[in-house]
Amino acid sequence: MTKTVLVTGGNRGIGLEIVRGFAKQGYKVLLGCRREEDGEDVKKDIVGKDIQVVELDLSNTASVKEHMNRAMAVYGNIDVLVNNAGIMEDGAWEELDPAAIAQSMQVHVNGPFALIQQVLPGMLENNFGRIVNVSSGYGAFSENMQGPLAYAVSKAALNALTLNLANQIDSDKNVKINAMCPGWVHTRMGGSSAPRTPEKGAETAIWLGQLDDDGPSGQFFRDKKRLDW
Known part of the structure; x- marks a missing residue:
């Protein structure tokens, strides 16, 4: 039976390559993006694949829930969720508006959590699910949290969310939740100096979304x- 994957921020950069990767593997792909027309534009270039666009603005939790309820009513349960959408607020702490931290937390933590709350019950009921949180080494204490404050702190919170939820999922359930760092990728967010291609940045997310039944959960990966952590 064909599995369904939802990829947020799927209309460009790493997210678009994750969409392409799952589509090539024969998944039904729900391409999540802030504006439906943006998703429809890029979808035209992926010929012969089952890709549907779902409007998801992670900056608004109520809107996320409304649109996800509508999408699941049409397409059914989600088997794989890739929380990829992100924003980069790179202001120095001296100048940083607290609202920028709140916005980063909304997009990187609150929005993904709202999606997880909606898809996880179905995964547990079906005894299958894969949740992939696209994080960053900037959010790892092991790498000294050296990134821009709002981005690093919100990604650290996403890592914490990943581990906490993984610990709460019964080990006998075939549901895995992991986080990953794509590395420094040449995208609009990563900038033109970044050494990695979006395709390379997407590889680990696609792999985590297809883990075997005995695969890891509650872990953090790169390559x-x-x-x-």
Whole structure:
């Protein structure tokens, strides 16, 4: 039976390559993006695949829940969720408006959590699910939290959310939740100096979304290798 994957921020960069990767593997792909027309534009280039656009603005939790309820009513349960959407607020702490931290937390933590709350019950009931949170080494204490404050702190919170939820899922359930760092990727967010392609940045997310039943959960990865938190 064809599995359904939802990829947030799926209309460009790493997210678009995650969409392409799952589509090539024969998944039904729900391409989540803030504006439906943006998703429809990029979808045209992926010929012959089952890709549907779902409007999801993670900056508004109520809107996320409304649109996800509508999408699940049409397409059914989600088997794989990739929380990829992100924003980069790179202001120095001296100048940083607290509202920027709140916005980063909303997009990187609150929005993903709202989606997880909606898809996880179905995963547990079906005894299958894969949740992939696209995080960053900037959010790892093991890498000294050296990134821009709002981005690093919100990604650290996403890592914490990943581990806490994984600890709460019964080990006999075939549901895995992991976080990953795509590395420094040449995208609009990563900038033109970044050495990695979006395709390379997407590889670990696609791998985590297709883990075998005995695969890991509650872990943090880069290039399919486990990292310390």
